[in-house]
Amino acid sequence: MKVNALSKKGLPRRRYAALTTRSAAALAATLAFGACAPTFAQDSDDFRSGGHRGDHGGGDRDVKVMIISMFGPEGQVWLDRLGPWKAIKVPGLSPDYPEVHCNRQDICVLTTGMGHTNAAASLMALTFSDKFNLRRTYFMIAGIAGIDPNQGTVGSAAWAKYLVDFGIQWELDAREKPDSWPSGFTGINTKSPTEKPPLDYRTEAFALxxxxxxxAFALSQNVVLADSPEAQAARAKFSYAPANQVPKVIQCDTLAGDTWWSGKYIGERARDWTRLLTDNKGTYCTTQQEDNATYEALKRAASTGRVDLNRVAALRSGSDFDRPYEGQTAGDNLLNYQAQGGFAPAIENLYRAGNPLVQDIVAHWSEWRYGVPTR
Incomplete structure (x- = not known):
């Protein structure tokens, strides 16, 4: 398995930076005891040859659900469960992941590549391709993330209502910040960290x-999530809930930025920044790299009528804590994140928490076709 070198923040956030043999083995073991997936009959000649029974013929393939993953294992957990698949090459996708995989239920899986740039480029390539009809497609971002121990724990799966960009800020080295500032961050063109900035970039915050x-939460909230002995040991070092509790499906919001970070004070800034940019409506809980970039690309496509922004969901599962437990240093939390044992459960729990929504959409398409049903 090819391993990419990563920076540090959203990838705890992809905290896959070095997927060791041990991590790979753990993932395989976790997947082995995963929830049973729907099975398909032997794929037909029609499907193997690319036939499609949707409303549009040719290359204009209807898609009911597009699962958006960012790197190999996030996509593989779906590919291992919901096949058989037809691989469709799309010009402009990541050279590492040049194909979209679609099954007979009109569920597709896209892997973008990691980070803001890859996510935006791949989504633009997908949505402006002539190979798909995405006008009624539900897009589900499904990736791993760092998690705030005050909101969840390693293995928890969180559905977001707000996407907030942590990277669009001014920053001073903490050693040179004003004494009155709690951290080195403040909004661009503001005079203090508590002042809401003008949202000049137009990508700082999105409401889903x-x-x-x-x-999505209602469909998945009672799912039993995967765990690991290493994750249990890591969470036991915290003296408070929910950090030291079993993983659950939760609702809280996600923060994007390409710099990996770790620490109490940056974590407090993440909470404050989320509240500030959402007018106290959002609650920070996961940190990743791509989601604002992904959404902006979808927004550009929506402006041309190619997608519907009311059909975008974001699921992030905690692969490691974004700050240390009492007595641990921020550096140790960052440099030894793999020891937390959250990677394999987080990957598995993307499927466990996300699949109820995916299957409900395709099983009850007459209800979902024209929008989210009222139940």
């Missing part, structure tokens, strides 16, 4: 369809 987020 709350009805879709609530429906």
């Amino acid at each position: 369809n709350a009805k879709l987020a609530d429906t």
Whole structure:
């Protein structure tokens, strides 16, 4: 398995930076006891040859659900469960992941490559391709993330209503910050860290369809999530809940930025920044790299009528804590994140928490076709 070198923040956030043999083995073991997936009959000649029974012929393939993963294992957990698949090459996708995989239920899996740049480029390539009809497609971002121990624990799976960009800020080295500042961060063109900045970039914060987020949560909230002995040992070092509790499906919001970080004070800034940019409506809980870039690309496509922004959901599962437990240093938490044992459960729990929504959409398409159903 090829391992990419990564920076540090959203990837704890992809905290896959070095997927060791041990991690790979753990992932395989976790997947082995995963929830049973729907099975398909032997794929037909029609499907193997690319036939499609949707409303549009040719290359204009209908898609009911597009699962957006960022790197190999995030996509593989779906590919291992929901096949058989047809691989469709799309010009402009990541050279590492040049194909979209679609099955007979009109569920597709896209892997973008990691980080803001890859996510935006791949989504633009997908949505402006002539190979798919995405006008009624539900997009589900499904990736691993760092997690705030005050909101969840390693293995927890969180549905977001707000996407907030942590990277669009001014920053001073903490050793040179004003004494009155709690950290070195402040909004661009502001005079203090508590002042809401003018949202000049227009990508700083996005509100997702709350009805879709609530429906996704309702469908998955009672799912039993995967765990590991290493993750249990890591969370036991915290003296408070929910950090030291078993993983659950939760609702809280996600923060994007390409710099990996670790620490109490940056974590407090993440909470404050989320509240500030969402007018106290959002609650920070996971940190990753791509989601604002992904959404902006979808927004550009929506401006041309190619996608529906009311059909975007974001699921992030905690692969490691974003700050240390009492007595641990921030550096140790960062440099030894793999020891937390959250990678394999987090990958598995993307499937366990996300699949109820995916299957409900395709099984009850007459209800979902024209928008999120009221139940």
